[in-house]
Structure formats: C-alpha cells, structure tokens
Amino acid sequence: MTTPYYGQLEEEKVFKDPVHRYIHVRDELIWALIGTKEFQRLRRIRQLGTTYVTFHGAEHTRFNHSLGVYEITRRILEVFHGRPHWKDEDRLLTLSAALLHDVGHGPFSHSFEKVFDMDHEEWTREIILGDTEINEVLTNVSADFPQAVADVIEKTYSNKLITSIISSQIDADRMDYLQRDAYYTGVSYGHFDMERILRVMRPMEDQVVIKQSGMHAVEDYIMSRYQMYWQVYFHPVTRSAEVILSKIFKRAKELHLSGYEFKQKPEHFYSFFHGKGSLDDYLRLDEAITLYYFQIWQEEEDRILRDLCVRFLNRRLFKYVEFDPNQRMNDWPELQELFRKADLNPEYYLVVDSSSDLPYDFYRPGEEEERLPIHLVLPNGKIRELSRESDVVEAISGKKRTDHKLYFPLDCLEDVREHKEVKERILRILKK
Template sequence: MIKKEREQVFRDPIHGYITVSYEIITEIIDTQVFQRLRRIRQLSGVSMVYHGAEHSRFSHSLGVYHNANRFLEVPDLRNTLTEREKLLFLSAALLHDVGHGPYSHAFEDIFGVDHEKIGARIIVENKELRNVLNKVDADFALDIASIILKQGKFPLLEQLISSQLDVDRLDYLLRDAYFTGTAYGNIDIDRLIRVMRIKNGQVVFKVSGIHAIENYLISRYHMYWQVYYHNVSRAYEVILEKTYLRIKDLLEEGYKFKADVSALKEVINNPNNLDYYVLIDDFYINGLLASFLNAKDEILKTLSSDFLNRNIWGYLDVNSKNEEKISEIKNNMSDTERRYFTESRTVYQSTYKDEATKLGDKIYILLEDGSVKTLFEESKMIESLSQSGSKLDLKFFYRKKWKNRYM
C-alpha cells in the first residue's frame, strides 16, 4: 500500500481537483479495462435530449472515487476503517462500474448480462487488473468483488458504495445535472458529508442535516423523471435494443454480415466470455451500426439508420384512452414489424421507500440523545412523499409509418 511522494491530480469539472495518493490507484486507472470506460457514455440515449450529456463512465468512476476520498475525511469513518479497508473502499468506488456494456443498460436487457456480476468477474479474472490488485494481497480483488456484489463481508463499505445515499449517487446526480444543464441534481454534498456518522457499524446522519437529505431525495426523484426517464431518451434506447435484437436473430439464422461482428457473436453465444466482452464499447457498436447502413437486411439497415440519425419513434401512454390507437398501430403491422418496430415499457420511481429490509436500503437519522430512527420516522416531508411521491409510467413505443412503409 505504497503512497506517492507527490499526489497525482485529475482536473474535474464537478469536483475540481481529484487527488490520487496511492500508487495502486494510478495503476488501476491505467489498466485497459478501466480505460475502456472512456469509451462508454454515462447516460446512453439521454444525449438525444440534452446534447451536452457526452460524459463517460470513466469520469463518473473518478468522481465516485473522489467522493469516497471525501468520506474518509469524516472522523468516525477514518477511525473505524483499517488502512487496508480504506484502500478497499477507494478501489471498490473506482471499479464499481467496470462491468458496464456499451450504452449501459440497453445492452444488459437484450443480452441477459448483469454489469455488477460482470464487473466482479473482471476484477477477479482479468489478468492485468488482477496483477495490480494482487500487489496489496491475494484476497484484495476477491474482497472488492464481494463489495460490488453486496455479499455481506464488508457491510459498512457496501453501504457506502451502494445504498439510498452513497458515493455513487452523490456523483452521478451532480455530474449528470451539470452535463445536461438541468438544476434538479444540485445537492449539498458538503453538508451531507459533514453530518455523516458511523454508529454500531451503520451509516447514520445527524438530525441537523435532515433538510439536505430531503433536498437530495427530491432532486433524485426529479432527475429520474426529467432526465433518466425522459420519453425521447427511452424511445431512442428502444431503437438500440431492437437493433441488438435484430443482430442476435440474424446471427442465429446464420446471416452473413459484411462487418466483423465476432466479438458481439461471442458474447451472445457466451456472455461469460470476458475477453470478448471487454472489446465491446460504444465506439465498437457505433462502427457496426455505421457499416449496417449498407446492409442487405432492410430491418437492420432501417434500425441502424434510425439510431445513428436520431429518427425518434413515437410513443403513447398505455391507458384506456389510447388502447384503440395502440391496437390499430399493431394491427397495421406484420408479426415481423411488431417484433422490431414496437415495444411496451414500464418505469417506476419513488421519492423514498421505507419498506426495505436489506442493510443500506434505509436512511438512518442520529438524534440529539444518541438514538437512531429512520428518515421516514423523522421527516414529515419524506413521510408524505413516500405515500404520494411514487410514479408508474407505461409507454408504448412504435416506429412511425409513412408512405406505407417502415423505412
């Protein structure tokens, strides 16, 4: 656990200077699997709505690492963790997204992979990264993977990495708000860190910081509906998912692609093949789609053109009012057209849920007398929003038809 003679710095638009004190953190950043995150957008299709949202998983991961470093300034946490656990926390924060596929969740939905499970395997099995992590000790990579998978070996670190209020969310809300130009994600991270405490192995927040927590949760709620679940973004990602589906179907049919789809083919046939998985990023997918503009298969050609040229599909709320219209659209399509040019999707988001039972799924408030209660018990605003601040949105997406063709 060698520290640098002179700190390395990254200049970040959100956090200012991000400092690196340990040699091993620099070595992790320099690995190929971590550098790959430069080539994966953080927000996938959101850039079709907010054109500034071009930032990467790489910059977000550095931001999460920075937040972990800031959390270690909290005396309770600094005095609780050993030197190895501190480095474990920083490394897990840095590597928490290393398993993401191209354009994030669209890839997972079609090809049946889980970025956290893939990430844990990359941490343990990738030779270059594992050689770096083994410099701490032989179990270091395994322990990082256990935190990513929330296996309960390091419950405190798991809460800090992934919970209702964690180092991950505190970066992506700020970062995504900045690059989309929206104000919803502006949260008082300084105050949240200042009021954080550790009590009986549990992350708690002083009651004096409850307003900052309320603001954080409301901001998170608005970010989901105004940014992450924006209808245009969802429609755009549906196009990509349908393109993936067409590629998958054509591979199964033995279609002869002119482009080199070998990496994608290997992952489809065996999602556990990490050597090929790490070759696939946004750049790879964009190159394939560009080549498909000249494909003989009209469906593949059409979908690729829609995605690359922002031909956003139509969408309707799934309700009794639109039931007849949705049926009409489907009935005017063949089975093949319905498979590739329509999709129904549901998203759900609540301001705060107090029903969870897993460690880290609730936010706990430390009262003046030293007792601990849940945020739901202490905040009338959150109590009210837990009951009313939930939203379910069902949408039907479809490719618009003109000239009696889908093209």
C-alpha cells in the first residue's frame, strides 16, 4: 500500500448479520483492516470458548462479534455527529479501536491465558504495534495512529469519551456480545432495546451519558447482562469443559517440561511451554490447530493427558457439587488424600472453580477505570449517577455474587472394581 491516507469506498460494503441485520462499511480504512490476515484469523476463534458443549448453537466467532462492535460504534457516532463534545476527526480512530478491540484473543482464550499466564489485551497491543498487516494499514493513516488505537483499547488514551464508547459499563462491546450470545445460544435473557439506548446516548467531555428518558432501557440492559452471566457465561456444564480444557494445557506443558516424548511433537505450543511465545507463534494458533492436537493426544501413552482429551472431545465431562472452600476447608485435605489413594491425581481430577460477577457498580475512587458508573443527564442538564435514579439498579449496585463448585470425574468414582472403600468414602464426603 502506498496511499498515505484512506477515503471512502466507491461503493458501500455490506455484511448480512443475524443480530444487527446489516453491517455497513463505507471507509477504505475499515475495509482494509477487515482484510488483514490477523483480523481474518478471528474467524477461527469462537466467541464463547467451550459454551458450544452446553448450548450447541454457540459456534459464532470473534470475527462476528468484532464486526458487531464496529457496527454499534458506527451507529453511536451517527447519533453524536454535530453534537457538542464530539469531534468528527476522532471517528476513524474510534471505529478502528472498536473493530480491533479483540484481535489479540487466542484459542479458547481464557483457559489458554490462565495456563500460560498471558493476557489477550497484551497480544492485541502487540498485533497493533508489531510487524503485522494491521500495523501496516494503520501506519498508512499516520505514524502515530497505531499507538492511538492501542491506547484507546488499553483505556489509556487522553480522550476518555472515545474509550467509554468501547469500554465502560454500557458500551458497544457489551451491547453486541449480550445480544449476539443470546441469539446464538437460543436464550431469551440477553435481549434489550438497543435502538432506544443508541437514540438517548449523548457525548460529554469524558464519557457517554444517557438521557433520563432512556433510563428504563438501560435498566433492561443491566438486568439482561446479569441474567446472561449466570445462565450462560457461568453455566456449570460450560465451566466443566473449561476446567478439563485448562487441565489438558497444564498436563501437556508439564509433560513437555519433564522431557516426555510425545508421539506427535506439539510444535505449535513449544514456545508457550517455555514462557511467552513470539507474536508469529501466537498468530499461528487457532482453535482448529488446538483441537487437532487434542485429537492426536487421545492416543498418547500418558494416561492423564489421554483421558482428559477423550473427555473433552466426547463431552464426558466432570460432574460437580456446590463447594464453598471457606465452609468446607476441613474436607479438602482429606479429599485430596483419598483421591491419591484411589489413583486419581487431585491436581487434575479434583478442581474447585469459582465464578463471580458484579452486575453494576457505582464509582469507587482508586478502582479500575472500567467501573466508571453510568450517568443520566436530566432535563435541566444536571448529571446523576444511574443507581440514584433507578430503584432496580440500586438494588443490585455493588453486590458481587460468587459461586464455588467442585468438579470431579463421577464415572471413575462409581467404578468400584478397584479402591472400592476409598471411592465410597469420597462419594459420602461429596454428597454432604
């Protein structure tokens, strides 16, 4: 590319979308970014990780979602056009950040990140600033444009209004994933009146605010977010698949570091087994590659890796019981010892998983920026924090809900051909 700037496409490009009906692209810059190989890679990474084992329709990708966030942002900016506090010169920066906000996600991202101690946001930054097609496209706008896009996504950009459009307690990112995830999982919880919210959004100096007349649509959005977290994102069956997935990565890494000889060398993971891999290695990873290794590892000599891969691929998941570690501290050492006696490594077969969510929070000085509260603008021009006007939101404000479950292979415990007494003792403790 030699053109030092981007204009408008000769003809608008349109993506047909089941959630927003149409996604409109008029800018050469956005069209060029969508065509980069790093952005196209998102077609091979599911938006909801292992959720497809619970809700079989949840096969949609980060590519779908990223286009959706771009489209919502584009519509917000149409509402902002010509209003005080909004400068149209920031339009392409905002749209680029919306489109690229998730470009650093890896395969089954949260499990992968946890085991290999990495963060998709850091990878997003590296992709935008590194030797990539995305960086080349952005640099053609101006030399400092990639850095500005990275700063908006990292929430360090000087103009907080732009950041809040993409990342706040009511933003284009959340508005897309709630509706998209509800659509593809087939649940009714994630739906709210987005068109109404978009119509009542207004730009202020440092954040987007909502006209008071749109308060009920925002209440609906917050409640739908609350429901989606507990009914979909934290669904215990999905979490079981997630637990097994994490343990597969953990076992493969442990085996490699101990000098184990794999039948098929896991070359795609080598650099991650030894610390942070290179950007090229990371961009080569997607879910097809990952599932290929899981398929092959079903034939491995190592009993634990083999068993975990068979479980993951054939949906033979761990069962679970409610288990608050604080209340059941006394059971934990005994359970671990009994699992060892039953020839089940507790590192892999006895797992406490905790989920927690804060559906809405008011401002807490010194806390992360994302908790900037939602503000309403009253008819007299005054600004009020949402929970002070809404009884519904006040009822859930600042209330963190946490859920603990203990996952284990019930099928192994019910097979009493060996270690019968030990396994019966384990089951008695679990059923307490």
